[in-house]
Amino acid sequence: MxxxxxxxxxxxxxxxxxxxxxxxxxxxxxxxxxxxxxxxxxxxxxxxxxxxxxxxxxxxxxxxxxxxxxxxxxxxxxxxGYEYVECTYEPDKETGEMRITKRITKQVVPDTTAQIFWLKNRKPEDWRDKQQIEHSGEVNIAQTLKAAQERAKT
Structure with missing residues (x-):
């Protein structure tokens, strides 16, 4: 074979x-x-x-x-969000077969959690939690510490 x-x-x-x-x-x-x-x-x-x-x-x-x-x-x-129809069924008194006795249109409101999830995944540049912040210039730590110490003395 x-x-x-x-x-x-x-x-x-x-x-x-x-x-x-x-x-x-x-x-x-x-x-x-x-x-x-x-x-x-x-x-x-x-x-x-x-x-x-x-x-x-x-x-x-x-x-x-x-x-x-x-x-x-x-x-x-x-x-x-969306709409749906909810039906109530009851047996027909003559035939015994189930039939619709009531139809109600209901609404499900939009879900903000689902919206946030969708946007964070579909448009991450606009909707991510982490922000990128750029700093230009200098930070003089020694001078900042000295100023803080001066303020603490007074």
Missing amino acids: AGGRPSEFNKIWNNEDGLLRIAGWARDGLTNEQIAENMGIGLSTLYEWQKRYPEFSDALKTSKEVVDLHVENALLKRAL
Whole structure:
């Protein structure tokens, strides 16, 4: 048999079900370390398989991108505020089937914490906490200390 024995990846993970499980873990937000642990392999093996098997690499990358986009959209929605419709259901007296008896449009106000987080990450030059202040000129410590001592004597 040319190429030696088949790898564990080909035996267990290189099929529709295996790749779907891997993609699901990535989509659920698991780290590479957690995915490797779920697969029963070391992290170095996971990285090696990513290089060797494009279908494996794609399953991880694409699924992580999808969940990242969902989180970004949810953060933006929360930062800007939104409306939703809340429905109340009750059984119909004649048929017993559940039906909507009340619809209320509710508003979620914009969340300033989400806004700050968004701006600090999207526009760090304008919104970072740490300010860069440049000083030009000289500071004469000896003279400043002498003046402070003079003031302390009086």
